[in-house]
Amino acid sequence: NAGVTQTPKFRVLKTGQSMTLLCAQDMNHEYMYWYRQDPGMGLRLIHYSVGEGTTAKGEVPDGYNVSRLKKQNFLLGLESAAPSQTSVYFCASSPTGFIQPQHFGDGTRLSIL
Amino acid sequence: SQQGEEDPQALSIQEGENATMNCSYKTSINNLQWYRQNSGRGLVHLILIRSNEREKHSGRLRVTLDTSKKSSSLLITASRAADTASYFCATEYGSNYKLTFGKGTLLTVNP
Structure with missing residues (x-):
């Protein structure tokens, strides 16, 4: 049982x-x-x-698109990356949304030069 | 925007001491959650406390919620070096099924 897996x-x-x-x-x-997640900013929902x-x-949400074609997968796309999108990206899931804890992956560290 | 704010931003203590972190928020909530984040890792859920609850315990963790003051506290008793991490509060409000996270408290427990 891997939980939430993020790649890369x-x-x-x-x-x-x-x-x-x-x-x-x-x-x-x-x-x-x-x-x-950016330094000093906490987590912000995309x-x-x-x-x-x-x-x-x-x-x-600006600058990002997402798709959920299969229940188990959630894709985040950057169409034209900008330096302002340099960040650590976290995915999370929960059984339902209401009064439920969220389970997080270990993140993707993205640098845009 | 609606957001929990943790206080202090950073806390350094010795092993065996208790650590207390506070969270304040702005509007009525459905529930408040505390998460821990070790360096370079994702967030791990610690405790969820509903708006009609005042106190919850989990092992060495104790969370209180005061809805009249719009504040919560997380107490870690008999802290260990392994408790070194950032701690975040997150609030859920309305019917939008989203959590709003604070900026976190960085706890350092010195051996």
Whole structure:
């Protein structure tokens, strides 16, 4: 039982390049989330999903897109990376959204030059 | 935006001492959660306390919630070097099924 797995763990991009971060969970959770964590800023919600085929915007969605084609996977895409998107990205999941703890992956460290 | 704010930002103590961290928030909540993050790792859920609860315990952890003051505290008793980590409070409010995280308290427990 791996929980929440994020790939890749590290990545360096050049400005303007695109990439996709993958999050996979094996707990049959309905809800999945993408956060970014910057120094001194805590975690900020980018996008989230309340079930397969659904997505919704969080606090800082600009510059990102997401897809939830399968219940166990939640993809975060950067179409044209910018230096401001240098951050640590965390994926999380929960059984449902209401009064439930979230389970986190170990993050993807993304640097954009 | 609605956000929990932890206090202090950093705390350094000796092994065996108790550590207390506080969290304040702005509007009524459904529940408040505490998470721990070790360096270079993801967040790990510690305790969830509902808005109608006042205190919860889990091992060496004790969480209190005062909805009249819109504040919560996390107490770690008999701390160990392995408790060194950042601790975050997160609040859930309304019906949007989202958590809003504070900026965290960095706890250092010296051997």
